[in-house]
């Protein structure tokens with residue numbers, strides 16, 4: 125019997141099959157233009173959030189459409205730097221989700237103590253809060269001396285602030301409370317000096333840190349690590365880009381290395397789910413499988 | 417809009433007093449309710465969220481806290497996680513975001529409603545329940561703009577009236593209904609979806 129063509133189904137207009145709106149076509153073209161001109165690759169980002177933020181940028185720069193904004197940005201590199209503040213989200217805290225850091229102390233640190241030297245990668249470090257949290261924790265747990273930290277992000281302005289380690293004093297109360305809840309063994313005030321409304325974190329905390337511009341969307345692995353902490357970055361990616369990023373972590377981590385994610389992030393929807401074990405699932409801590 | 421209303425999804429926003437209204441609605445929907453329901457309830461960010469498990473015990477539909485990049489399915493109620501915004505992606509999955517608070521809220525009802533309106537256009541039903549702020553009004557207006565249906569808990573039946581009042585002010589065409597009428601409306605939407 126000849127092969128039958130599949131029956132013709134009437135188009136059912138669910139959101140999956142609808143033709144893209146003009147605005148969405150323009151959004152994709154805009155992201156393509158940003159990639160071609162500046163090599164920032166936002167094409168695999170989850171679009172709902174990026175669209176909202178770029179609509180705000182359109183308002184700010186008085187553009188009626190994403191196409192107008194595209195015209196501007198292609199000719200004005202200074203604007204690209206400003207738009208990064210819309211395309212990336214710089215929201216962070218010291219010891220954000222204290223239970224995550226408590227779990228690192230209680231469950232991961234005992235393993236890390238068995239290594240003579242350690243490399244830790246804080247991916248998507250934003251303005252540095254996560255890096256300083258990690259550095260303080262490692263000092264408190266007696267691991268600092270043997271550790272080298274990599275703190276990476278794509279936003280140069282955020283990296284600059286991370287390197288400075290200066291935060292507004294009104295955030296210190298939250299930071300202090302978080303640190304305490306994370307099982308902090310010292311007083312947070314040991315690590316910063318306050319003056320004129322700013323808290324400046326001690327530069328010895330970052331003496332063992334390399335800050336660098338690195339994109340999980342376009343760059344490759346740069347070092348073998350034992351612990352990767354990448355929090356609240358993957359939520360901005362679609363599934364294929366999440367898989368790419370996890371692939372980098374998997375490649376970078378040594379056998380039985382640890383991966384920590386944000387409190388609502390999961391490996392479940394990436395193709396690496398089977399390559400890690402859920403080391404402490406509620407805390408979103410994973411361990412790379414030993415074999416293979 | 418021309419043609420009959422063909423619902424494809426429901427979004428609900430609730431704040432102070434909203435849990436009471438929700439518990440008069442969600443537990444009464446059948447297990448095979450065909451539409452997905454996404455819910456934002458304002459809760460303090462540091463509280464572990466018990467809402468999803470609370471409703472899971474009471475509801476016939478599947479109830480869970482939304483996971484990032486989870487596919488949206490009918491018969492399922494998704495609650496926004498504390499301290500993250502919940503957004504609908506056009507390819508039919510959910511996204512979380514750690515963006516700044518909007519109107520002092522994270523999760524923000526406006527953000528869920530706006531992204532859902534963008535994804536579902538005329539197929540969306542948006543419901544604003546009891547609450548003491550103005551979150552959701554802009555989102556509901558966006559739903560109306562896309563041709564979707566706007567429903568608001570009658571302020572007199574709400575423990576806190578500011579949120580339904582703001583929503584009604586922003587969307588004069590919205591229907592103002594008691595929780596039991598909202599339930600009836602949702603059941604009807606489910607039936608018309610099944611018969612479509």
Ligand SMILES: C[S@@+](CC[C@H](N)C(=O)[O-])C[C@H]1O[C@@H](n2cnc3c(N)ncnc32)[C@H](O)[C@@H]1O
Nearest residue numbers: 212216248250277278279339340341355356357
């Ligand atoms: C919401 S912040 C998370 C900050 C911190 N990790 C935390 O959880 O508090 C997200 C960060 O991811 C960064 N980011 C976005 N895309 C990235 C990419 N492709 N590669 C590396 N970092 C990226 C942003 O610049 C931003 O600093």
